[in-house]
Amino acid sequence: MDMDLIPAPVRADGAGDPTGADGAGNGAPDGLPLDSATTITAAPGTENTERWLRSTLGAAFGLPLAPGGEDAARTIRLGLDPALEPEGYRLASTPDGVEIAGGSPAGVFWGAQTLRQLLGPEAFRRAPVNPGTRRVIPFAQIEDSPRFPWRGMMLDVARHFLPKDDVLRYLDLLAAHKLNVFHFHLTDDQGWRIEIKRHPRLTEVGSWRSRTKHGHRASELWDETPHGGHYTQDDIREIVAYAAERHIRVVPEIDIPGHSQAAIAAYPELGNTDVIDTTTLSVWDTWGINANVLAPTDNTLRFFEGVLEEVLELFPVATSPFIHIGGDECRKEQWKDSAVAQSRIEELGLANEDELQSWIIRHFDTWLTARGRRLIGWDEILEGGLPAGAAVSSWRGYGGGVTAAEAGHDVVMCPEQHVYLDHRQDGGPDEPMPIGFIRTLEDVYRFDPVPPGLSEEAARHILGTQANVWTEVMQNRARVDYQVFPRLAAFAEVAWSTLPASADRDFAAFQRRMTAHYARLDALGVDYRPPSGPLPRQQRPGVLGRPLEGPPPNV
Numbered sequence: 086m087d088m089d090l091i092p093a094p095v096r097a098d099g100a101g102d103p104t105g106a107d108g109a110g111n112g113a114p115d116g117l118p119l120d121s122a123t124t125i126t127a128a129p130g131t132e133n134t135e136r137w138l139r140s141t142l143g144a145a146f147g148l149p150l151a152p153g154g155e156d157a158a159r160t161i162r163l164g165l166d167p168a169l170e171p172e173g174y175r176l177a178s179t180p181d182g183v184e185i186a187g188g189s190p191a192g193v194f195w196g197a198q199t200l201r202q203l204l205g206p207e208a209f210r211r212a213p214v215n216p217g218t219r220r221v222i223p224f225a226q227i228e229d230s231p232r233f234p235w236r237g238m239m240l241d242v243a244r245h246f247l248p249k250d251d252v253l254r255y256l257d258l259l260a261a262h263k264l265n266v267f268h269f270h271l272t273d274d275q276g277w278r279i280e281i282k283r284h285p286r287l288t289e290v291g292s293w294r295s296r297t298k299h300g301h302r303a304s305e306l307w308d309e310t311p312h313g314g315h316y317t318q319d320d321i322r323e324i325v326a327y328a329a330e331r332h333i334r335v336v337p338e339i340d341i342p343g344h345s346q347a348a349i350a351a352y353p354e355l356g357n358t359d360v361i362d363t364t365t366l367s368v369w370d371t372w373g374i375n376a377n378v379l380a381p382t383d384n385t386l387r388f389f390e391g392v393l394e395e396v397l398e399l400f401p402v403a404t405s406p407f408i409h410i411g412g413d414e415c416r417k418e419q420w421k422d423s424a425v426a427q428s429r430i431e432e433l434g435l436a437n438e439d440e441l442q443s444w445i446i447r448h449f450d451t452w453l454t455a456r457g458r459r460l461i462g463w464d465e466i467l468e469g470g471l472p473a474g475a476a477v478s479s480w481r482g483y484g485g486g487v488t489a490a491e492a493g494h495d496v497v498m499c500p501e502q503h504v505y506l507d508h509r510q511d512g513g514p515d516e517p518m519p520i521g522f523i524r525t526l527e528d529v530y531r532f533d534p535v536p537p538g539l540s541e542e543a544a545r546h547i548l549g550t551q552a553n554v555w556t557e558v559m560q561n562r563a564r565v566d567y568q569v570f571p572r573l574a575a576f577a578e579v580a581w582s583t584l585p586a587s588a589d590r591d592f593a594a595f596q597r598r599m600t601a602h603y604a605r606l607d608a609l610g611v612d613y614r615p616p617s618g619p620l621p622r623q624q625r626p627g628v629l630g631r632p633l634e635g636p637p638p639n640v
Contacts, residue, residue: 089601090202091574092263092581094229099178116221117159117178119146119204124153124160131163131187133330134194142201146220147213158182161200161222163193172265173230176200178222188230191332195263199227202605209261209608233534235497235549236580237266237336238573240565243273243347244372245556246292246314247565253327254562258611260331262577267328268336268409268478268551271316274346274369274377278315279337281395284352284388288315291351294368300518300558302372304629308560313368321399329404336461337400340411341389342379342445349377355385357419357426372557374414381420381429381441386448393452402457407476410449413463415442443469450475461497464489480505480553482640483536490543497548498534502637504552504576506568507559509632510614517567517625518558522637526616530575530595531587552576558630563612567623570613574602 088097117123119142127135135152138161143150153160161183169175169188174196177184185200187193201208203223207215238259242252252269259267271279277291293313299306316324328335346369349356356363357380369375379385396408417438420426430441443466450460450472461476464485471477476495479486486496501508501521508521534550552573559565575595584590606613614623 088203088223088225088227089598090199090227091595091598091602092578093584093595093598094199094227095583096228097225098227099223099225116223117180117183119148119220119222121148122159123148123150124157125150126153126155126157126160126162128162128164130165130190131193133190133332134163134185134197137194137330138197138200142204142208144212145204145208145210147216161185163197165189165193170230172234173228174199176225176227176229178203178225180224183222191265192230194260194332195229195231196227198261198263199229201261206601206604206608209605231263231581232583233547233549233580235266235551236264236577237268237497237549237551238264238569238576239268239270239338239499239551239553241270241273241554241556242278243270243276243340243556245297245560246276246278246312247556247562248314249316249320249324251562251565252316252324255565256324256328256331256333258573258609259333261605261609262573263581264573264577265332266334266336266549266551268338268553269324270338270340270409272338272340272347273344274375275372276313276315276368277347277351279321279339279396279399280315280317281392282318283391283395286351287348287392289351291347291368294370296370297560298371298557300625300628301520301631303631306628307370318395318399325400325404334407335400335405336407336409337396337405338409338411339389339392339396340413341449342381342385342442343413343415344375344411345379346375346377349379352388355379355388357423359425360419360422374416376416376418378415378417378419379445380423381426381445386445389449390452393449397456397458405458407459407461408453409461409478410446411462412442412446412466413480415465417442437469439469441469442466443471446475447472476548478551482638484640486547487536487539487543490539490546493546495546495548498550499553500640501553502639503532504529504550505555506552506572507555507557509630510568510572511618512632513618515619515624515626516630517564517619517623518628519630519632520558521631522633522635524572524637526572526575526596526599527592529572530579530592531590532576532579533584533587534579550576550580558628563623566612567614567619570606570611571599571603571616574599574606 166186171189174187174192185196277287292315297308353363420438477489508524509519
């Protein structure tokens with residue numbers, strides 16, 4: 086039976102109306118009453134989900150959801166069942182109570198997300214809106230487990246800073262869609278967003294820019310308001326703990342050796358000082374691929390080892406086994422002109438500047454591996470050779486991921502042609518600051534992280550997939566919401582559910598389920614793009630974008 090669940094579960098039977106009607110209009114009970122007598126009985130290992138249910142459903146319906154005993158009736162019983170897959174769950178709602186069993190604490194938590202969806206959009210509000218309404222937990226039998234262990238979203242807070250509370254809100258939105266990886270893009274040319282105590286100028290200088298290009302880099306418009314901000318180390322600890330409570334892993338990204346002008350502006354000795362006067366650099370105020378990259382010196386290596394020492398302390402291995410070091414779009418002109426860089430190439434017996442970048446990546450792979458972490462980087466890190474244990478975020482298309490997987494490297498598929506959510510959602514004239522190819526809700530729904538023709542052995546190296554949110558033209562939370570939703574709901578189903586081949590997917594059925602999901606997003610206050618097009622306040626007339634016409638290349 087269609088319960089309007091997103092992402093779609095493996096199997097679902099039963100269910101009815103959370104107001105208690107039986108579908109025939111006579112109000113006969115079709116579920117377990119949810120009222121002040123309802124309790125939660127939590128087995129050891131499920132306490133996080135117990136707290137989450139009490140804080141969310143308790144607030145939404147004004148109920149205590151008190152702890153229940155072993156023999157409690159009308160209880161929501163949480164437990165572990167090692168026979169289930171690690172993130173799998175079983176949800177059974179019967180006249181005797183509700184049972185959510187998970188193969189791990191994470192599985193129990195995902196089952197609780199499904200329970201919330203069964204209770205209707207009011208379950209997504211922060212306080213009761215119809216306190217006198219009779220509520221039931223619809224009778225249902227659901228079994229579910231994810232297709233991929235890596236189901237993520239990358240959020241760029243370097244181009245435009247999002248305050249801590251907005252980041253916490255996005256963790257809740259990821260959890261509501263059973264997404265379990267938060268890739269936190271913390272540094273770039275346009276801003277450094279994480280406090281590093283041994284290098285305070287990274288945030289004193291590197292987190293602020295004097296003005297910002299408004300729209301695409303070809304736009305003539307500027308926002309003359311200084312822009313910036315950063316997260317203190319306690320902010321980071323709070324974000325990581327908040328994610329861990331929701332069974333979300335956090336992948337911090339410290340971008341090297343390119344995308345580093347903010348760091349060089351703070352500490353000019355990090356740049357190629359024999360090529361340009363790095364003391365004249367400021368935090369970059371526009372977009373594109375910047376020529377100012379890190380110098381390949383021992384001082385630079387020691388500096389970023391110090392940065393990463395603090396990063397590892399802030400992001401414990403249990404929550405952050407992977408550390409992302411960027412490695413993308415590193416222009417090589419300054420290295421070609423730098424006597425220091427050329428001397429380093431000669432000293433190391435390297436063939437060219439690509440191998441010099443590979444040497445830097447290998448250095449940090451060895452450094453992270455010795456400390457129990459795994460390096461992951463954008464697919465450019467394949468150029469010049471990749472360390473054995475490194476993983477790849479395949480963004481320029483499927484190609485880099487296929488090459489890496491066939492060579493035995495783990496891969497996260499995030500091709501820009503399919504799951505870059507900064508790309509526009511429609512070709513209409515009212516689309517705000519239109520960037521890139523048109524990627525509709527249906528396009529995202531038909532994305533498959535595993536390309537056809539990949540060998541079975543290589544396919545086992547596809548850890549999963551993530552949607553990437555680059556914020557050059559997203560100045561605030563509302564703009565991020567507009568670009569991310571509703572497409573993240575389609576992406577979540579791609580990442581979680583085992584769907585038919587792309588062309589065979591029932592998008593019409595997904596659209597019908599989205600009708601219910603839009604009501605959930607409304608209750609959560611998500612400023613999504615309506616199916617009919619942007620609202621007047623969501624439009625940005627006169628601000629130049631960079632739309633690309635035609636279908637994206639399949640590379």
